[in-house]
Amino acid sequence: MSGGGTGSHGLLRRLLGVVAVAAMVGATAVGCGSDDGDSSGDGTVTLEFAQWWAPELPAGSFDKLMTDFTAQNPTIKVKLLSGPYASTKQQLVSGAASRTLPDVVGLDGAWVSDFAKQGAIADLTALMAEAKYDSNQLASQIQIKGKTYMIPVVNFVYPMFVNNDLLTKAGVTTPPTTRTQFLDAAKKVSALGGNVKGWALPLDTAVPNGIQNDVMSWLWASGGSMLTQDGKPDLTGPGVKSTVEFVKSLNDAGVIAPGSLTMKEQDKVEKFTTGQVGMVIDSLAHITLIKKNNPKLNFTVTPIPAEDSYTGKRGIPYASWGIGVADSSKHKAEAFKLVQFLMSQQTNAQLSTLANGFPGNKTAEPDFSTSDPLFKTAFDIYQAGQPANEFVGLPKAEDLMRSFDEQLQLALTGKQSVDDALTKAQEAWAPLI
Numbered sequence: 001m002s003g004g005g006t007g008s009h010g011l012l013r014r015l016l017g018v019v020a021v022a023a024m025v026g027a028t029a030v031g032c033g034s035d036d037g038d039s040s041g042d043g044t045v046t047l048e049f050a051q052w053w054a055p056e057l058p059a060g061s062f063d064k065l066m067t068d069f070t071a072q073n074p075t076i077k078v079k080l081l082s083g084p085y086a087s088t089k090q091q092l093v094s095g096a097a098s099r100t101l102p103d104v105v106g107l108d109g110a111w112v113s114d115f116a117k118q119g120a121i122a123d124l125t126a127l128m129a130e131a132k133y134d135s136n137q138l139a140s141q142i143q144i145k146g147k148t149y150m151i152p153v154v155n156f157v158y159p160m161f162v163n164n165d166l167l168t169k170a171g172v173t174t175p176p177t178t179r180t181q182f183l184d185a186a187k188k189v190s191a192l193g194g195n196v197k198g199w200a201l202p203l204d205t206a207v208p209n210g211i212q213n214d215v216m217s218w219l220w221a222s223g224g225s226m227l228t229q230d231g232k233p234d235l236t237g238p239g240v241k242s243t244v245e246f247v248k249s250l251n252d253a254g255v256i257a258p259g260s261l262t263m264k265e266q267d268k269v270e271k272f273t274t275g276q277v278g279m280v281i282d283s284l285a286h287i288t289l290i291k292k293n294n295p296k297l298n299f300t301v302t303p304i305p306a307e308d309s310y311t312g313k314r315g316i317p318y319a320s321w322g323i324g325v326a327d328s329s330k331h332k333a334e335a336f337k338l339v340q341f342l343m344s345q346q347t348n349a350q351l352s353t354l355a356n357g358f359p360g361n362k363t364a365e366p367d368f369s370t371s372d373p374l375f376k377t378a379f380d381i382y383q384a385g386q387p388a389n390e391f392v393g394l395p396k397a398e399d400l401m402r403s404f405d406e407q408l409q410l411a412l413t414g415k416q417s418v419d420d421a422l423t424k425a426q427e428a429w430a431p432l433i
Contacts, residue, residue, distance in 0.1 A: 046077045051106030054082035096120035101326035103335045107150045110397035116149045122325040124148040127336040139362040152320035154357035159301040166278040175302040182305040186255035189278035198255035200277045202263040208401035219243040220315030220388035221304040233429040315388030403428035
């Protein structure tokens with residue numbers, strides 16, 4: 001995802017209309033409680049901003065952006081509430097239910113439908129109009145019934161991360177491009193012994209985004225869909241069935257890292273970072289984290305392998321750091337100024353560069369000159385494929401992932417057949433979609 005300025009114009013144009021936003025993960029620390037009415041006697045306002053972004057960026061870099069914002073807006077201070085994705089999510093879900101969200105919130109597309117329905121997040125279309133903001137500069141907006149509730153600030157793809165040294169040691173000369181090759185490579189890596197396995201699959205039901213990023217991504221990679229043409233669930237169809245049978249074949253072959261049923265995304269990233277797994281599907285946002293924690297790790301990124309016979313464009317799981325404003329905030333105009341700042345051409349380019357992501361402002365150009373070369377590799381993967389995430393904007397997206405996860409776990413542990421798992425998941429989804 002890099003390579004000088006040449007390819008990025010095409011990318012930014014293609015991002016137009018892409019409303020693909022996935023569950024993003026990372027490693028950071030969140031507080032809560034909202035002092036929305038935090039205005040001091042001198043007229044300054046303090047905005048609380050909860051997100052999981054700061055810990056995934058180079059140390060201190062997000063704080064510096066907030067300092068830049070305050071320099072431009074001396075009457076507005078920002079108090080960052082930074083935490084790992086999982087705890088940020090818990091904080092915001094309970095804050096949304098009790099209408100005590102911080103003024104500005106980092107959002108995941110999977111939460112937007114529910115938060116909007118609860119009246120917890122503000123209609124940004126109205127705030128943009130009040131601020132006379134030109135929304136044409138935005139690459140995408142997440143809308144419900146024609147109103148924008150989330151703006152993607154930075155967009156990421158989730159390719160396959162491959163530990164080159166482990167694959168080479170196992171006698172695998174090139175990263176797998178098909179499911180058959182992947183199973184073969186995973187078996188060979190697992191045969192190295194010790195605590196090394198071919199793949200990691202996080203299925204913790206508390207944070208069930210492994211269903212989106214690590215399971216359905218195999219379906220999307222082969223151009224498949226978990227929904228029918230008219231948007232109803234199609235979990236018993238051939239696409240989802242072959243995907244789940246493939247995941248089960250990996251499990252049956254003993255190539256998945258132990259502890260899947262309670263593994264969270266950060267555990268998967270850690271296992272890859274410490275050289276315990278040969279391959280994982282992961283967010284580009286974690287490249288910095290992985291290299292910081294293990295500078296010697298020799299890894300690359302590749303497209304997610306597709307079904308053996310598939311020749312079309314590869315679907316790529318897609319994720320965003322989205323932003324929204326609490327409907328309960330007493331300082332919505334000031335909160336939107338912070339949104340405007342983060343979406344401005346200069347700041348958005350800077351933030352995208354720091355995060356190794358695609359900008360949410362379509363006129364912003366990240367500086368790829370000093371980026372990790374893997375960023376360019378991922379950019380090429382993105383250009384050759386198409387972003388795919390069918391959970392974005394679905395009602396109760398987390399619940400959908402969780403009910404699927406519960407049935408999948410029973411299939412993987414031999415307590416029910418794949419067909420039964422899919423039938424029950426279909427029954428759980430039908431009333432919600």
